[in-house]
Each structure stands twice: as structure tokens, then as C-alpha cells.
Amino acid sequence: MWQLRTKHLFIACLAKIQLCLKAEFIILHITKIELYQFWQQHNHPIELTNNEMIDQKLNYLHNNPVEERIVNEPEHYLYSSALDYSGGKGFVKITIIE
Template structure:
């Protein structure tokens, strides 16, 4: 297992980022975003994942996570593996997907370059885990994560972005069962 998948202290929260191969803008369609959200919620319920914050952009994800049971690297591995297979199948079966052949070709191209894959690769392999050992770093990563859609021009205020935990921090309920950072 790559050092990039290791989390040193399972008791601490971590900021992670991961992106699609070649930074392909997959998450422009609701069906693919919903697969990701459903998978995160499954990991919360069944695997003990704790999500403190998250944002799903068109081609990457930022999260602040912890764990109750399983190792974070195992949960993340399973999340990425499941979403990879499920989203690729959804792309294949989506008659409305105008970029189908191109995306599948790119995923296959990435998969062929990686000896760990048998066919397609959807996610880049690294997660860039950063241990959040104090409140200053935690606040910085929380703001960075929530302001990502603002910086990219999708919304004016973080809480207006639907695929993010920013709304949870305003007192409303979002798409993922988030544990708020106090």
C-alpha cells in the first residue's frame, strides 16, 4: 500500500483531497454526484466514517474526516473503489452522456498505465491526507473547503453550494450526515 494512503493517527481528523484521473469533469451530472453522496452516507452508516466537512466539485473532492471503527485508509479505499465502478457503469448506461466514449477512453488509458488496475481507473491514487492537529489548521482547511465553489465562481456564498457541508454549518441539514466542528 502506498504511503499516500496512510493515516498516522486514527484518532485525529484529516483533511483529504482526491481527484478524477486527468481532472475529468465527471461531476457535472446529478446522477454521478448522487452516487458519490450515497456512497459517503453508506460509509458513515456502515463503516464508521465521520465526516466533519466536505465539498464535491466537478472533478475533485475535499473532505475533513475521522473514524469510529475501521481505519480511514480502508474506508477511503472502499469508497473510491465503489464509486469508481458504480460511476463508470452509470456513464456506460447513460444514454444522455454525450462524452461517454471520450471519458471511458480516458479512464481506460489511465487504467492501462496502472498495474493495480485491470481495466479502468477513475480516481487518481493519492489522497493527500493532512492531519489536523490544531484548531488553526482545522479552521483554515474548513474555510478552504467551503470556499472552493465560491473561488471557482459557482456561487457567491459557500452555503449556496448544494454539494457541500457549508449549509450544515448554517444550521440547516445538508446531503451528508455531518458532525459539526465546534
């Protein structure tokens, strides 16, 4: 009889441990998302109505790898259009906005 009770207690204990591990995993996963989130959660399109706004957004995009210390110059980032805008030819086919 004691073996049956021990078995049930053991199974109940394992179930609690499993729930705790699931909760811990979820908490770690959520925290990791918050720590390493690259994109913003919201999507609010901004209409680029003039060349000044276009230049501002392009400069922001081109300087991101420099700000994050991935490269020293915007043109050094392989998958950026910065090289094309500085007169070179990058890996990504783009249409230059004049």
C-alpha cells in the same frame, strides 16, 4: 499482380493511419487530463492537530465552489457542509466539528 501490390500498400497505409490516430487520441487524452484535472495527483495526508488547522481546511473546502464561480455563497452549494456550519440543514449528513 499490380492489384496485389496495391492491396498491400493500401493495408500498410491504413495501418500507419491507425497508428497516427491512436497517437493523436493518446496525446489529446493526456492533454485533456492535464487541462481538466480536478484532484491533485499526490496524496500527502496532513494531520490536523488543532482547531485552527481544522477551520482553515473547512474554510478552504467551503469556499472552493465560490472561488470557481459555481455559487455566490458557500451555503448555496448543495453538497457542501457549509450550510450546516452556518446553522442550516444541508443534504449531506455530517457531524459538526466544534
